[in-house]
Amino acid sequence: MNLEGKQGNHATLVNAQSICRDYRLEETKAKEIINTLISVINDHWLTVCDEANLAKKARQRLWQNAVFNPYCFQGWSELG
Numbered sequence: 534m535n536l537e538g539k540q541g542n543h544a545t546l547v548n549a550q551s552i553c554r555d556y557r558l559e560e561t562k563a564k565e566i567i568n569t570l571i572s573v574i575n576d577h578w579l580t581v582c583d584e585a586n587l588a589k590k591a592r593q594r595l596w597q598n599a600v601f602n603p604y605c606f607q608g609w610s611e612l613g
Contacts, residue, residue: 547608568611
């Protein structure tokens with residue numbers, strides 16, 4: 534993903550938020566949207582996996598490598 538944010542092309546939430554003004558979105562609103570998305574994904578992950586008949590190992594691998602890769606949260610705080 535070519536973000537060209539303050540962290541270059543790093544796939545982090547902080548980097549995504551750093552370019553929100555390019556899209557006429559205030560940083561506080563961007564943070565609110567991101568936190569809402571995190572919450573929705575957390576709340577519905579297991580249901581979606583069940584509907585897709587995704588095996589437990591596949592769920593874990595997808596969760597850690599794609600959906601909520603720990604790297605994407607570097608420097609992220611729900612507050613502030």
